[in-house]
Each structure stands twice: as structure tokens, then as C-alpha cells.
Amino acid sequence: MxxxxxxxxxxxxxxxxxxxxxxxxxxxxxxxxxxxxxxxxxxxxxxxxxxxxxxxxxxxxxxxxxxxxxxxxxxxxxxxxxxxxxxxxxxxxxxxxxxxxxxxxxxxxxxxxxxxxxxxxxxxxxxxxxxxxxxxxxxxxxxxxxxxxxxxxxRFMTSFHALAHRADIEAGDWVAVHGCGGVGLSAIHIADALGANVIAVDLVDEKLQKATELGAVETINASENDVPGTVKAIAAGGADVSVDALGIETTCRNSVMSLGTRGQHVQVGLSTQDEEGMVALPTDLMVMQEIEFIGSLGxxxxxxxxxxxxxxxxxxxxxxxxxxxxxxxxxxxxxxxxxxxxxxxxxxxxxxx
Missing domain, CATH: 3.90.180.10 (Medium-chain alcohol dehydrogenases, catalytic domain)
Structure with a gap:
């Protein structure tokens, strides 16, 4: 064969x-x-x-x-x-x-x-x-x-498990998805189907347009905006759930810092040789806001x-x-x-x- x-x-x-x-x-x-x-x-x-x-x-x-x-x-x-x-x-x-x-x-x-x-x-x-x-x-x-x-x-089932089983999404919640590759676009489509208001974040306008077609109500070009600040402005204080669908240090940290009080960060993307699985996080902020960090696999x-x-x-x-x-x-x-x-x-x- x-x-x-x-x-x-x-x-x-x-x-x-x-x-x-x-x-x-x-x-x-x-x-x-x-x-x-x-x-x-x-x-x-x-x-x-x-x-x-x-x-x-x-x-x-x-x-x-x-x-x-x-x-x-x-x-x-x-x-x-x-x-x-x-x-x-x-x-x-x-x-x-x-x-x-x-x-x-x-x-x-x-x-x-x-x-x-x-x-x-x-x-x-x-x-x-x-x-x-x-x-x-x-x-x-x-x-x-x-x-x-x-x-x-x-990709599709990974995103489904992350949002339907690992995160606590309720109708009308703000969900930010960082990275609009295959996992991210799947997550956007699924979060929309679960009743969330989805914010898509990426560097490429074409991918953000596709995110809109799949249900994102807001998009952020990360090359032109302060991502956490923009998410918090859109979501009136911060996202309820935020997904790192890529796995690099920038998207992981942006995802955590985009959350509001008692928000949930869901880590789906695995890291590259630059990080080797180790990413610095704003732990004091996570304590003060009671932010959850959730891993999700398959x-x-x-x-x-x-x-x-x-x-x-x-x-x-x-x-x-x-x-x-x-x-x-x-x-x-x-x-x-x-x-x-x-x-x-x-x-x-x-x-x-």
C-alpha cells in the first residue's frame, strides 16, 4: 500500500x-x-x-x-x-x-x-x-x-470535549478563542452551537472572516490590538471562558488575561520547541480573580x-x-x-x- x-x-x-x-x-x-x-x-x-x-x-x-x-x-x-x-x-x-x-x-x-x-x-x-x-x-x-x-x-472532537465537557458554558456566555486554525475554527462553531457569544482572535483577516461565518460575533486582529484589553472591553469585564487553540506562550497568556472574575481558561493547543511545555503565567491575577486553568485532551x-x-x-x-x-x-x-x-x-x- x-x-x-x-x-x-x-x-x-x-x-x-x-x-x-x-x-x-x-x-x-x-x-x-x-x-x-x-x-x-x-x-x-x-x-x-x-x-x-x-x-x-x-x-x-x-x-x-x-x-x-x-x-x-x-x-x-x-x-x-x-x-x-x-x-x-x-x-x-x-x-x-x-x-x-x-x-x-x-x-x-x-x-x-x-x-x-x-x-x-x-x-x-x-x-x-x-x-x-x-x-x-x-x-x-x-x-x-x-x-x-x-x-x-x-480537531473537531477535541474542541467539542473542551467546550461541552470541560468548560462550564451557559447560554449568552462570552467565549474567546485564541487562534483560528482547525481547532480554533471548530471551537468557534461549537461554542456558537452551545449558545455562547464568541470572540475570535487571530493575526490573519481571512481566518477571522471564516470565524465570523462559523458564528463569531466579534473578531480581534492580534497584530493590531491589545488582545486582553479588547476582549475585556467587548465582554464587559472579561470572557467567561477563553480557549488557547494554538499553544504558544503569547496565546496562552493572552487567553488567561482575557478572562473576567471566576473565568475559565481552557488549554487545548500543545506547545512548540520554543516553550517545551513551560509558559509563565500571571498567577497573582489568577488567584485574585479565582481563574481556573483547565487542560483538555481529545x-x-x-x-x-x-x-x-x-x-x-x-x-x-x-x-x-x-x-x-x-x-x-x-x-x-x-x-x-x-x-x-x-x-x-x-x-x-x-x-x-
């Missing part, structure tokens, strides 16, 4: 033939119909996240936002069958640890990051093996497009049905965040464009042969 293989960091991925996977007893093989190209893939391609133990080894197939059709299952698989169309979360759980058994599979005690570790080769390929398929393969509703659902593997696969129900009723539309479809051969160009934050929305691979 054809796959995009990481042979050297920051160099084009090698598009070459590799062996197709066979299913483990509890696993399944899917034919990948679509896979998003995510900024997390860019981090892996850059050689980031060694400080988290997530730096992918050379020889790794990247890609962690797949949707496709099950073509083979192992002897011990009970709930997933050949012909099912599924999405796969990027945080592969074992299904049996305490976290998985209590509904928190996104923080599995033995998690394997899809596309970042040798045991779980990624989805920039014609086929993908899914371990513990009954837990990790999420059956898609009938009639939905794999391209539209590709973002569910990471989404438990057992709760995907919440997204599907909102899609079914038209409240959410993951396809609205898909910016373009490309071929497997184009993946290196799309990763390189992320060096300067040029990518808007979610580019999706839908041609693998």
Missing part, C-alpha cells in the same frame, strides 16, 4: 509502498477514505514533543484524523464488522484500564498516540490498523461523508454520539471547517505551509492511490 513516511524531520515525507497491516486478534484494518492534515502532524514532522515522549521515530507513518471502511477484523472483535464506516480517535486506548472503564478513554493509562508511536502507524496511508477496535473504532452514522468526518479524529470515544446527534439536527456541521481536499502526494506541501500558519481550516486527504 502507499503511505507517507517520516524519514527525516522537516524534510518532505517519503511517499512509498509499505506492507499492508494485518489485524491483531482484537484489532481491525480500515481502508482509509479520508484523513485530516493536522497541526499536530506538523509538530511531529518538526520533531517536537520530545519533552512529552511524543516525538515520532523516523520510519513512522504520520496521520491521526482518519475515517474509512472496515475491511478486516480480528477473531476477538465483537462490535465492529467488515463494511462498517468508522472514525478513529488519535488517543488509542486499551479499553480496560481504570480511565477507559470509567468513561475517560481519552486519558487512558496506557494510551498510544496514533501516528506518533511505532505500535500505531498512522493514517497517511491506504490502510490503517486500529488496536482494540471495539473500543477505538467509532461507527459513523449512515449517509455521512468520510471527508466531513475526518476532523472527528482530532475526547472519550464513548461520547461521540453527542456530536452525531447535533450533526443530525443541523446544530453542528463538521464539513464547514474542512477547507480543501488533497492527494496523499500533497501532504508535505500542506505541512510546510503550516510553518507560517498559512493553512486555514482542515485540509483533508481523500486520494491515496
Amino acid at each position: 502507499r503511505a507517507a513516511v517520516l524519514e527525516e524531520y522537516q524534510e518532505p515525507l517519503a511517499i512509498r509502498d509499505v506492507d499492508a497491516p494485518d489485524p491483531a486478534a482484537e484489532g481491525a484494518v480500515i481502508e482509509v477514505e479520508a484523513c485530516g492534515i493536522c497541526r499536530s502532524d506538523w509538530h511531529g514532522w518538526q520533531g517536537d514533543w520530545e519533552w512529552l515522549g511524543l516525538k515520532p521515530p523516523t520510519g513512522q507513518i504520520l496521520g491521526h484524523e482518519p475515517a474509512g471502511k472496515v475491511i478486516e477484523v480480528g477473531d476477538e472483535v465483537e462490535n465492529i464488522k467488515e463494511g462498517d464506516r468508522v472514525a478513529v480517535p488519535f488517543n488509542i486506548g486499551d479499553g480496560i484500564c481504570h480511565q477507559c472503564r470509567t468513561g475517560h478513554g481519552n486519558t487512558c493509562e496506557n494510551v498510544l498516540p496514533l501516528g506518533f508511536a511505532e505500535p500505531v502507524q498512522g493514517a497517511f496511508a491506504e490502510q490503517l490498523h486500529v488496536p482494540t477496535a471495539d473500543h477505538n473504532a467509532v461507527r459513523l452514522p449512515d449517509g455521512v461523508s468520510s471527508v466531513d468526518m475526518a476532523g472527528l479524529g482530532c 475526547m472519550p470515544p464513548t461520547r461521540y454520539d453527542e456530536i452525531f446527534r447535533m450533526v443530525d439536527t443541523g446544530k453542528l456541521d463538521p464539513s464547514a471547517v474542512v477547507s480543501e481536499t488533497v492527494a496523499l502526494d500533497d501532504v508535505s506541501d500542506r505541512l510546510a505551509s503550516m510553518n507560517d500558519f498559512e493553512t486555514m481550516g482542515i485540509p483533508v486527504i481523500d486520494e491515496f492511490a
Whole structure:
């Protein structure tokens, strides 16, 4: 099968033939119909996240936002069958640890990051093996497009979990989203669907325009404005919830400082080599205003049905965040464009042969 293989960091991925996977007893093989190209893939391609133990080894197939059709299952698989169309979360759980058994599979005690570790080769390929398929393969509703659902593997469901499960959003709350990439635009669309008034923050006017189309009621160009001061002016004292959807020091600190009293900062973006996970924060301000700092990772696969129900009723539309479809051969160009934050929305691979 054809796959995009990481042979050297920051160099084009090698598009070459590799062996197709066979299913483990509890696993399944899917034919990948679509896979998003995510900024997390860019981090892996850059050689980031060694400080988290997530730096992918050379020889790794990247890609962690797949949707496709099950073509083979192992002897011990009970709930997933050949012909099912599924999405796969990027945080592969074992299904049996305490976290998985209590509904928190996104923080599995033995998690394997899809596309970042040798045991779980990624989805920039014609086929993908899914371990513990009954837990990790999420059956898609009938009639939905794999391209539209590709973002569910990471960005869209990550934003949904952050806002619907981790933050306490009520109708009419002010929610500021810092960074209008794929995660940020997804967060804007979801926060709007949850009844919030959304403020979008970015450096690029085109992305801010897209944010408006997805439900932002106010936008701030961070290159031209004092971000915390402008958010506080718009939100009459500060945002109720503020999301760092990028992960650099500036957006993290701006997000915290944009909050009003008892506001909630939600950290979704992971940091780069500049920060290595360490960011200075205004802790005295956080104490005085009783500000909460909340981390949010992925989404438990057992709760995907919440997204599907909102899609079914038209409240959410993951396809609205898909910016373009490309071929497997184009993946290196799309990763390189992320060096300067040029990518808007979610580019999706839908041609693998």
C-alpha cells in the first residue's frame, strides 16, 4: 500500500509502498477514505514533543484524523464488522484500564498516540490498523461523508470535549478563542452551537472572516490590538471562558488575561520547541480573580454520539471547517505551509492511490 513516511524531520515525507497491516486478534484494518492534515502532524514532522515522549521515530507513518471502511477484523472483535464506516480517535486506548472503564478513554493509562508511536502507524496511508477496535473504532452514522468526518479524529472532537465537557458554558456566555486554525475554527462553531457569544482572535483577516461565518460575533486582529484589553472591553469585564487553540506562550497568556472574575481558561493547543511545555503565567491575577486553568485532551470515544446527534439536527456541521481536499502526494506541501500558519481550516486527504 502507499503511505507517507517520516524519514527525516522537516524534510518532505517519503511517499512509498509499505506492507499492508494485518489485524491483531482484537484489532481491525480500515481502508482509509479520508484523513485530516493536522497541526499536530506538523509538530511531529518538526520533531517536537520530545519533552512529552511524543516525538515520532523516523520510519513512522504520520496521520491521526482518519475515517474509512472496515475491511478486516480480528477473531476477538465483537462490535465492529467488515463494511462498517468508522472514525478513529488519535488517543488509542486499551479499553480496560481504570480511565477507559470509567468513561475517560481519552486519558487512558496506557494510551498510544496514533501516528506518533511505532505500535500505531498512522493514517497517511491506504490502510490503517486500529488496536482494540471495539473500543477505538467509532461507527459513523449512515449517509455521512468520510471527508466531513475526518476532523472527528482530532480537531473537531477535541474542541467539542473542551467546550461541552470541560468548560462550564451557559447560554449568552462570552467565549474567546485564541487562534483560528482547525481547532480554533471548530471551537468557534461549537461554542456558537452551545449558545455562547464568541470572540475570535487571530493575526490573519481571512481566518477571522471564516470565524465570523462559523458564528463569531466579534473578531480581534492580534497584530493590531491589545488582545486582553479588547476582549475585556467587548465582554464587559472579561470572557467567561477563553480557549488557547494554538499553544504558544503569547496565546496562552493572552487567553488567561482575557478572562473576567471566576473565568475559565481552557488549554487545548500543545506547545512548540520554543516553550517545551513551560509558559509563565500571571498567577497573582489568577488567584485574585479565582481563574481556573483547565487542560483538555481529545475526547472519550464513548461520547461521540453527542456530536452525531447535533450533526443530525443541523446544530453542528463538521464539513464547514474542512477547507480543501488533497492527494496523499500533497501532504508535505500542506505541512510546510503550516510553518507560517498559512493553512486555514482542515485540509483533508481523500486520494491515496
